[in-house]
Amino acid sequence: QTLKIGLLFGGQSGEHEVSLVSAKSIAQGLGQNPRNQVMPFYIQKDGVWCDPERSLNVLEAGKPEQIDNSGQFKLPAAANEVDVWFPALHGPNGEDGTVQGMLQLMQKPYVGNGVLASAVxxxxxxxxxxxxxxxxxQVKYVALSRWQWQQEPEEWYEHIETTLGYPCFVKPANLGSSVGISKVRDRSQLEAAIHSATSYDPRVIIEQGVxxxxxxxxxxxxxxxxxxxxxxxxxxxxxxxxxxxxxxxxxxxxxxxxxxxxxxxxxxxxxxxxxxxxxxxxxxxxxxxxxxxxxxxxxxxxxxLPGFTSTSMYPKLWEASGISFHDLCDRLVDLALERHKPIV
Ligand code: ATP
Ligand code: MG
Ligand code: MG
Ligand code: MG
Structure with missing residues (x-):
């Protein structure tokens, strides 16, 4: 019996490009098992979902594309055929529980973490x-919102300098692939780094550098x-x-x-x-x-949802532990099926 696997990739995220590479590897990995039929769904940078035919072109080309200019989110009709979803998305709107929430409500099993784990x-x-x-x-850190920072920037700089010192790392609270992260060594760099991080997320974290x-x-x-x-x-x-x-x-x-x-x-x-x-x-x-x-x-x-290309750390670590790339893809699908509880 074939299992139709909806492979989600791209996404409205600073890690869109990385997802294209992960998805290509996962599609190949899943393709090794005759049980699996991969149905790709590309999510454009504007959040619009594409049907499997158009998505396949993007998957193979491996480059971001704007192919549906409707600007409207709608579920492609083919989504109804999917037996199990495999989100190969990194960063916001994909790794953070938003997509997981939708898949949960669609009452279909999906690979990986649920809403809560993804969000936190x-x-x-x-x-x-x-x-x-x-x-x-863990390292010492200071959590800061853009609003708090804008109210009293000097007080925050002083607080960060006394509690953490330099060098420290400024990060958007919700992102990955080091996007928006700066290592800073003085106050002017600290100011610029918070500016930059808050452009990705109104919540930032500043950590002591080790x-x-x-x-x-x-x-x-x-x-x-x-x-x-x-x-x-x-x-x-x-x-x-x-x-x-x-x-x-x-x-x-x-x-x-x-x-x-x-x-x-x-x-x-x-x-x-x-x-x-x-x-x-x-x-x-x-x-x-x-x-x-x-x-x-x-x-x-x-x-x-760690990087998942054939040369990424996550699958490499399992390979060294005795689980090949395609077995790993299958195990994740099996774990999704095992966890799935239909809404009653
Ligand atoms: P990922 O791609 O793993 O999701 P990320 O965007 O979530 O990455 P982090 O893993 O938090 O970012 O940090 C990225 C890198 O920045 C680290 O791998 C490390 O090189 C450096 N780094 C981050 N925080 C610190 C710290 N407190 N001290 C020293 N180096 C740090
Ligand atoms: Mg990370
Ligand atoms: Mg990450
Ligand atoms: Mg990291």
Missing amino acids: GMDKVLMKALFAQAGLA TAREIECAVLGNEQPKASIVGEITYNSDFYDYETKYTPGMADLHIPAQLPETVTQAVQDMAIAAFEAVAGSGLGRVDFFYVEASSMVLINEINT
Whole structure:
């Protein structure tokens, strides 16, 4: 029996381009199993959904396109045929629970995290509050809204300087792929960085900068999630910014990461605790800082729909743990079917 899988990609997000690459890999992965029939649905940058025929062209070309100029959101008729949805969307309006809410109301199973985990996983302020609640060690931070900042900018700069110091990182609360993130070293950079971050999201977070190795761990499962082998990312840039992430050759993945056994174990335990803290299901990639000098593991964040190209960390970590790319795609679909509870 064939399973019609609605592959959602693109999206009204700063990570639209990344999604095109993830979706292409996932379509190939799903295509390995004769059970699966992939139906692509491209979401334009303006949020308009395209039918599978037009979406297939975009998927194959791998470039953003504006093919429906109606400006109107409507569900393509083919959406009614879908048995299970696979959102391959990153960032706002896709990784943040909005699309998950719609899929939930459509009463069809969907891959990955539900509404709650997606929403809190995307919002760095709420995510960190839940991590703190779960007792996970993390960097010091200050949460700030555009409105608060505009009221008394000087007071906020002083507060940030005394509580965090420099360098610090300014981030939009809801985004990914390092879009809108700046590393700042003085007050004028701080001001410019908050300006920039608030153009992406009215909520921002400012974090104390740490000098650390960057470690990532993948999580897979619903009620009894498993942690993968642990990986490390190295690069020569100032930090792991957008360019470093997506320019081939600028960053290296090391799997497994060369770490003391106790550190690896701590990372895996913390990855599962983080996944559970946000009520995760399906998948998650948990990012860490390992401060070698003090042998401290700090949690940075969870990504509830991590990059999913064949060379991305998430599938690479599972490959090293014994699950091939196409098996991983199938497992995620199976986990979606397992979790699905129809609305009664
Ligand atoms: P992703 O693509 O993983 O979703 P993101 O946009 O959510 O990324 P972060 O993972 O929070 O962003 O940060 C991106 C990068 O910025 C980190 O991988 C790291 O290189 C650097 N960075 C962020 N916060 C800190 C910090 N507090 N101290 C040192 N480096 C940091
Ligand atoms: Mg992230
Ligand atoms: Mg992300
Ligand atoms: Mg990250």
